[in-house]
Amino acid sequence: MPTAMHLIMLALVGLTNGHANNSYENVLESILNELEGGLELHLTKPSDFDHSLVQFILRQWSCTLTISSTETMSSEEDDIFRHHFMLFEDVNEMSEYLPHLKNLGGFYILALVHTPQDMAKLFKFTADVWLHHGHSRIYYIQLDMDRILVYNPFKTSLEFVNDATTYKHIYGNLNGHPLRVYTFDSVYSLVFGDGATKKVLRVTGADAKLAEEVAKVLNFTQHFLWPDDEFFGGRTPNGSYSGGVGRAHRGEVDIIFSGFFIKDYLTTQIQFSSAVYMDDLCLYVQKAKRIPQSILPLFAVHEDVWLCFLLVGLIGAFIWLCLRGLNLGLHIERIADGSNEKEYPGFYSLAMRIFIDTWVVWVRVNVGRFPPFNSERMFLVSLCLVSVIFGALLESSLATVYIRPLYYKDTNTLAELDATQLPIYIKHPAFKDDLFYGHDSAVYRRLDSKMTLVAEGEERLISMISKLGRFAGVTRSASLELNDIRYVMTKKVHKIPECPKNYYIAYVLPRPSPYLDGINGVILRILAAGLMDLWTGEMKERARWSIHRFPEYLAELNVGSWKVLTLTDVQLAFYALGIGCLLAAAVWLLEMCWKNK
Numbered sequence: 001m002p003t004a005m006h007l008i009m010l011a012l013v014g015l016t017n018g019h020a021n022n023s024y025e026n027v028l029e030s031i032l033n034e035l036e037g038g039l040e041l042h043l044t045k046p047s048d049f050d051h052s053l054v055q056f057i058l059r060q061w062s063c064t065l066t067i068s069s070t071e072t073m074s075s076e077e078d079d080i081f082r083h084h085f086m087l088f089e090d091v092n093e094m095s096e097y098l099p100h101l102k103n104l105g106g107f108y109i110l111a112l113v114h115t116p117q118d119m120a121k122l123f124k125f126t127a128d129v130w131l132h133h134g135h136s137r138i139y140y141i142q143l144d145m146d147r148i149l150v151y152n153p154f155k156t157s158l159e160f161v162n163d164a165t166t167y168k169h170i171y172g173n174l175n176g177h178p179l180r181v182y183t184f185d186s187v188y189s190l191v192f193g194d195g196a197t198k199k200v201l202r203v204t205g206a207d208a209k210l211a212e213e214v215a216k217v218l219n220f221t222q223h224f225l226w227p228d229d230e231f232f233g234g235r236t237p238n239g240s241y242s243g244g245v246g247r248a249h250r251g252e253v254d255i256i257f258s259g260f261f262i263k264d265y266l267t268t269q270i271q272f273s274s275a276v277y278m279d280d281l282c283l284y285v286q287k288a289k290r291i292p293q294s295i296l297p298l299f300a301v302h303e304d305v306w307l308c309f310l311l312v313g314l315i316g317a318f319i320w321l322c323l324r325g326l327n328l329g330l331h332i333e334r335i336a337d338g339s340n341e342k343e344y345p346g347f348y349s350l351a352m353r354i355f356i357d358t359w360v361v362w363v364r365v366n367v368g369r370f371p372p373f374n375s376e377r378m379f380l381v382s383l384c385l386v387s388v389i390f391g392a393l394l395e396s397s398l399a400t401v402y403i404r405p406l407y408y409k410d411t412n413t414l415a416e417l418d419a420t421q422l423p424i425y426i427k428h429p430a431f432k433d434d435l436f437y438g439h440d441s442a443v444y445r446r447l448d449s450k451m452t453l454v455a456e457g458e459e460r461l462i463s464m465i466s467k468l469g470r471f472a473g474v475t476r477s478a479s480l481e482l483n484d485i486r487y488v489m490t491k492k493v494h495k496i497p498e499c500p501k502n503y504y505i506a507y508v509l510p511r512p513s514p515y516l517d518g519i520n521g522v523i524l525r526i527l528a529a530g531l532m533d534l535w536t537g538e539m540k541e542r543a544r545w546s547i548h549r550f551p552e553y554l555a556e557l558n559v560g561s562w563k564v565l566t567l568t569d570v571q572l573a574f575y576a577l578g579i580g581c582l583l584a585a586a587v588w589l590l591e592m593c594w595k596n597k
């Protein structure tokens, strides 16, 4: 294939031609290759275009370039050209530019034609940028010294850039730099603090363990902020932001190590780390009432078993009747059993006799006389077998319901919840926006209109639901397995298994944040090692154990004690006997009247 070979050769020639050969240009090329998003060249003088460095950058085809001849920056929304290149004569000219520098998350490449003899001026400029803007994503090219420098704020020094990874290395070791970490009481994090001095003493939970690991790997110290009452927070009606979202929005924290749902918080000033786990947003209601002991046996098996029991009794009688009809009609020989029963009783009394006998066998009582035909006896044997199976089923179910209490039917779907007409009380305003909103199902729309925001006072919503149960609540599925597990284990509340929303959960950082990549790297390694599953699983296990600290729950659970049947457990039998006696008395009275007449 000579043509293909030609093409490859041409491509290779093109590559080598474009290649730089100066040492710093090699480094610059690899840096430009790494940059995501376009590069904006700010050229103020026409002569700048002829500069060899500018020509070199223009030859780079790996990134999008735009050239602006003014000193003004592109607007903040214009994220595509987020990196900037500028050419300065010396440090003095660069210093004048300091107020125009913006920290939008991109890199600056500042080239100096004449390097000052004293590095002190350059160093002061680099330190000032860090102090003013909190960012050090600036490469300084010293053209006459053939080198690229970058400021390391954690060692307060200028470092030589040897390849594109130098910057990543700097943010891989923060050298004990304090980061403002915000953690509040949430599903997987718990804060212990001193209310008087407003100092956080320690944090626990899976989130805190992860934060500790991240701090260890990146070598920063955690400076905990005192939590406010609005934990997650969000946009308030007057346009300000409250809670954790507000702090990140205003850049008052470096990272929030409490899990947030990844969703729109109506601000572009925050960003999420890699997702750490998932969780459902679920509704819960009061657990259905227990079925009273008096009628418990009736609920021991499903209704269709009872129905089948009745039907088999009737059908059995019918089949026996048919068999008798055939036997008599075809004059099959009777088995002599010594009785001198009338050969042909009337049809009505025969049917009655067979009906009663069928039911006698069906409820496993001895039949008084065996039928006089072999075929009918075979039939009776099979009926007996079926009756044994039914009886065993009923008896074992009865034993089970006495040990494990039965409840009336719980609400198990959102449609059933909608039918109960219960209002839904929520405590976070964010639930209102995204639980049922914007769904085209009629059930969701009706449920959405039933939501009411209430302030959680002294008594928590879940405890009110467990006692009164006149409304439904919304919570994270994991909190029913952790803090609130006792309500579930003691069968006070019931989680509706059909959960309307499922979210990825991540930590929140302000945007832009130089720490994002480093933190994400550590988080992903922790996730890949399965440590997060271990820590969250451990918390859930501990929550299950903690139930043993509450004697009142233990008593309700009846753990460790055998079920002793008492008179109340067998009350249905006496009710049946009572009803039977009453019926007998009524029939006896009727017969008396009949006779007297």
Ligand SMILES: *[C@@H]1O[C@H](CO)[C@@H](O)[C@H](O)[C@H]1NC(C)=O
Pocket (backbone or CB within 6 Å): 021
């Ligand atoms: C680039 O520099 C190397 C030595 O570092 C040299 O061998 C090579 O010929 C140079 N290439 C070009 C295109 O100048």
Ligand SMILES: *[C@@H]1O[C@H](CO)[C@@H](O)[C@H](O)[C@H]1NC(C)=O
Pocket (backbone or CB within 6 Å): 173, 174, 175, 176, 177, 219
């Ligand atoms: C971490 O930071 C401390 C300063 O707080 C420093 O002494 C130590 O050498 C750093 N560790 C590493 C591995 O660089």
Ligand SMILES: *[C@@H]1O[C@H](CO)[C@@H](O)[C@H](O)[C@H]1NC(C)=O
Pocket (backbone or CB within 6 Å): 236, 237, 238, 239, 240
């Ligand atoms: C906005 O409302 C919050 C309470 O919802 C209040 O704390 C804050 O001061 C208000 N901000 C402005 C600018 O009015």
